[in-house]
Amino acid sequence: FDLAGQPNGWMPLIEAMLFGPAIGALIWFLCLVRPVPPVAALATSVAIAGGQLLIVGKALGQSWDVPRYTTLLLGLTWILVGNSLGKLPRNRWAGIRTPWAMADEEVWARTQRFGGWAFILAGFATLAMMAVPLKEGRLALLMAPMAAAGGLSVLRSWQIWRELHPGAAPSRRIGRATLALLVLALLPLLAVAANRLGFLGQAWMVRLVLAAVVAIVAAAAIRKADGTD
Template identity: 30%
Template sequence: MLERFGTRIQIALIAAMALAGAWVFLQLPEGSQVPVHFNAQGEADGWAAAGLGLFMLPVLALGLLALQWVLPQLDPRGDNLRKSGKALATIWLAITLLLALVQAQVVAMSLGLSGPAPRLPMLLMGGLFVFMGNVLGKLRSNYTVGIRTPWTLDNERVWDQTHRFAGKVFVVAGLLLVALSMSPLPPQWQAGAICGTALAAAAVSVLKSYWLWRRQRGGT
């Protein structure tokens, strides 16, 4: 039920992204360019032709939607992916929502309705981490989504314990990024803060998976 609802919301978001892009495309003069990349200050520093820049994110979101249907067929543990439907639906929806919010910023800046948004990247990534962290513990063992180390893939109990732990780590990491987005942190430090927080959360989760695996095997 939740999976179907999440898919409908994704389709609605993708349609809204595409329609907004088409509407802006018709408003702009021929040969116009739109922002497609932003620096640490939230200023546009990369541009593309309107036909590409306004539809790149909707196409990416559509590809993500197609990938959801293909992955269970390709993954050797596809049945576990199907059993993780609710958790995966939350993750896919969170990523699609992030893409939709970035598309909204591109549309607004293309029309001159919005200026730089230096806090937006950190806030969006923090929110994504919180969403993902809340459902990581519900993922079943698979080869495509989650903390896929040799140790979690070797032992389902290690997978479950690692993902419950990693879920808490990523929620904390997300809340930290949200808090930093509201702090006087200099904009030029934000990219480093996002990357550092993500890498630290991933590294701690990977190390935890190895420690749990060693413990399962009676190691020290």
């Protein structure tokens, strides 16, 4: 579906019915290879199940409001994630994994508690968009609450580190890696905003978003391999 909620691709019925279960089976296999916390598994399951329900429903002729349905699904997902963040032990696979949180148990705990409330509020803010008669582009605005929750959580993590370690700071290398990840994380939001303002075509917007996702994964892998994780 595009940002206006219209299907931008079609597939045979059998493939459409098997698409969601196939992705679910793949993620299940990956979780066997590399176990993840329950919150990550549950949030992923909710997103896949909701997406599959939407695809099958539209294929069967249901006149669902795709942007409104997606708003509901994402809002509930953020609330679910936020409700579980504060319970996460320090780990390498899920949570708000800033360098400062990974370096200190207290920073980790306080960062996850703050992030939990931030994502819960982001979820309710996303749900509130269902009551607003937004025009085409509702889906583009859904990134804003999540981006705000993530950005504020990172800043709060740094602030907590400074409070607990006033005379110390992570290395410049860690700071540069974190800054690069933040910039890359904001790139999709900026690309969508530029598209809505007419400065960027949809094709280029999609390319920038995909490039940002690839760059984020690459930067995170480099940071981990370089010992900055």
